Amino acid sequence: MRRSATSLRRRLTWTLIGGATLLAVLFFLVVRTYAQQIAQQSQDRILEASLTSLMDAAVVRDGEIEVDVPYAAFAMLDTAADDRVFYAVHQGDALLTGYDGLAEVPFDPAVGLDFQTQAFGGAEVRRATLTRALPAGPAPVLLTVSVAQTRDSLAGTLWAISVNAALFGGAFFVLAAGMALWTSRSTVRPLSQMAEAVARRGPRDLRPVVRPVPTELSPLVTSLNSLMTRLSHSLTQSETFIAEAAHRVRTPLATVRTHAEATLMRVDKDENRAALRSMIRAIDESSRAAGQLLDHAMVTFRGDQLERRQIDLVGICRELVDRLTPVAEMKDLELVLIAEGPVEVQGDPILIQNAVRNLIDNALKYSPPEGVVRIEVQRDPVAVVVCDEGGGFPAEQMAELSQRFQRGANAGDTVGSGLGLTIAQDVAEAHGGRLGLANLDEGGACATLYL
Template sequence: MIRSLRGRLLLALLATLVLAAALMGGITYRSVLSETEALFDYQLRQMALSLRDQGEVAPGDAGALADEQLDFVIQIWRMDGRVVYASRPHPELPARAQLGFADIQAGGQTWRTFGVATPLRVIQVAQPRAVRRTLAADAALRSVAPLAVLAPLLALAVGWLAALTLAPLRRLAAELRGRDAQSLAPLPEGPDGAHARLPDELVPLVQSLNGLLWRLGQALDAQRAFVADAAHELRSPLTALKLQLQLLQRARDDASRDAAVAGLSDGVARSAWLVEQLLALARSEPGAPALAMAPLDLAEVAREALAAATPLAVARGCTLDLQAEARVPLQGNAAALSALVRNLVDNALRHGPAGGEVRVQVVPLAEGGAQLRVDDAGPGIPPEQRAVAFDRFWRRDPGATEGSGLGLAIVKSVADRHGAQVALGDSPLGGLRVTVTFPP
C-alpha cells in the first residue's frame, strides 16, 4: 500500500485521467463510427437518386463507374426485370433490388444496399460492409489519436500540479525538521514576509501544532519551575542535616551526642517527608501518566487515610473524627484520592493546635457524585490569601518549619484530574474548612 500522500494523490489523479481518457476515447470512437456509417448511407442514397432520372448511362460515366477501385456496385433494371446497366458483374448480388436501405448476404460477405424505383426503372447501389467498417474505424482512430498524444502530457502536468500543491506541506515539514528541541515558537499561519499564506486545508493542522507547542511549552516551564522550587526547598533541610551531622561529630559527651542524633533524625524525617510530597506532586501533575479510574468507596478511602494519619494525631494529641455514610460510591483512582485525603488531614493536624480536633465528612450528593469536607481548629487562611494557597511551596508563615508547602498543591492537582472542585472556607471548629466536590 502506498504510504506517501503525494504518491496516493498522483495515483488517484492518474487513474482518474486514464479512466476519463478511456471513456472519452470510447465515446468518441463510437460516435465517429456512427457518424461515418450515416455518411456512407447518405452517399449510397445520393448516388442512387442521382441516377433515377437518367435515360441511359453515358459511356464516359459507365467507364468511371466500372473502375475496379470503386467500392460501389451500381445496378439498374427496367420495370420488366431486364438489366439496363451494371457497373461491373457481381453474380453474388441478387438480380432483384430491395427498395430503401438493406443488408444483404452475398458472396460470403455482407453488402449495404439502397434501392429506389421510378416509373421506368429500378436503381440499386451496393457497398461491402467490410469496406465501410474499415473506413469508419480508420476515421474513428484518427479522431481518438490526439487523446493518446495528450494523455502523457496531461500525466506530466498532473505530476507537476501535485508537487506544486503539496509544496506548502513540504515547507512546513522542512521548517519543523530544522527546529531544535528548545524551539517552541508557534508556526506561521499567514503571510509574514518570509512565509506565504497557508492553504485552508493546512491551517487546522498548523493551529493544532501551535496548540501542542504551547501546551508543551507550558509543561516544560512548569517542570523547570518545579525543579527550581524543589531544589530551593531541598537546600534548607539538606543544610540543616549537614549542620546536625557536624554537631554530632563535635559532640564531646553522651548528652550532646544524643541531642545531635535526635536533631539529625528529625531532619531526616522532614527531608523524607518533603521528598515524598515532591514525588506525590509529580505523580499528580497534568503531564503525568493518566490515572486508572475504577469504581470505589470514598468513605473507605477516607477511613484508610485516617488510619495512616493516626500516629501523627497521637503524637500531637489530636482527635480524628470521621463522619461518613456506610458507602459513598465514586469513580476514581484509589491511590490518588488516598493521597488527597491524607494531605488534607496532615495539614489539619500540623497546622491545628495540639490536642485539637480534625473532622472529616464524606457525604453523597443528591444529584450524584460526592463531597469531602475536612475541618480543623487551626488559624485558617484569610480570604485574601486563599487564591494563592494552592501554589506550590506556599506557606502562610514562610518561617515555619512545619509542613512542606505542597499539601494543598497536591490536593488541587488530584482534584483537577478527577474533575473535582476544591474550595476553602471557614470551619465551624474555628479554623479552615476544605471542601472537595466530585462530579457525578
C-alpha cells in the first residue's frame, strides 16, 4: 500500500487541537488578568477609605496639625492573611506620626489620590497617599497622609483564582481535544468507508459506487464511476478482441494447412513436394506463434484481474496429460502424472492450465524420442513440476530463458516463439508464486510452477 505524505485526519486533528490550546491559554490569561485587576481595585478602595478616615481625624490647632489616629481606620484593613499595615502623616515634609520613609514628601496636592506599589519593610506593599491643604491662620498647611498594606492576602486570592482558571482551562482543553479527535474521525470516516467498500470488491466488480456520500465527495465518486464504466467497457472489448483475434487467425491458417496437405498428396515432383512441406511448416509456425502471442496477451490481461476460484491442480494436470498423450505418442514419449488425491488451490483455472500446457509442450519439444516426461503435483509448497530426459536448459542462459521472445541456444530449428516460459512465469507471479528452472544431474530439464 502506498503511504500518503499528508493525512487529512491528522491535519484536521492538529488544527483543532492547536486552536483548543490557544483558546485554553487565552482563557487562562484573560481570567487571571481580570481577577488581578478586580482584586487590586478592592484593595485600593479599602486603602482609600482608611486614608479618608485618617484624614478626617486631623484637626488644626494654633497652626499645628493634630491627628488622633482612629482604630477603625486600620480595623477595616484586617485580612485573613494578617497583612501588615503601615501609615505616615506629614505636615509639610515633617513626619507627625507613623513610619518614616513610607512616602516621598512634600507631596504635590495637584496629583490627588495616588496609588503606588513599592517595597517597604522588607515586603511589597500597596500604598495610597493624599495631600490636602488645611486652612490654618495666614497660610494653609499641607497635610499628607499615606496608608500602605502588604499584599499577602491579594497574592493568595490571585493564586487561588489562577489555579481555578488553570483547572478550567485544562478541562476545557481536554474536552476540546476529545471533540477534535471525534470530529476529525467522523469527518474522514465517509472517505475511508468508501475506499474500503471499493477495495473489498472482487477484481472484476466494476459496478458504479452507489452508497450515499457527503456532497464534498460526490465529484470524486462521479469521476470514479465514470472511470469504472470506461474501464469495464474497454475490458470487455479487449476480452472479446482476444477471443475474436485467436479465432480469426487460427481458422484460416488451419484451412490453408488442410489445402496444402491435400495438394501434397497430389503432387509428384520432388521440388514441389519440398516447397509444400516447407509451406506447411511455416503455417504451423505462424499458427503456433499467433496462438502463443494471444495466450500471452490473455495471461497479461487476466493476470491483472485474477479470478480466484477453488481448483484442483491434479484434475487440471490429468486433463492436460489426457489431451497431450496423442501428441507425445507421435514422438514415442510417455507422459507420467505423479499425484496423490486432489491438491486444492485458489486460482484461475484457465491461466494455470495454459502455463502447465506450455511446460509440457517444451518437454515434448526439447527431449529426444522414447523418453519419459514426468508431471508431478506437489502439495507443500503447492507446485507443478515438469521434468524430461533431454539435454536440459542451456546452463549459461538459465536466467534469460523466461524473458519475452527469448529462445535458447538449443532451440535450433524447433518451432517456437520464445513465449512459453514467459507465460508460465507470468501466471506463477499473478498467483503470488514464481517459475523455477533447474537441470537434473542425470540429464533433463525440470521446470517448476510454484503457485
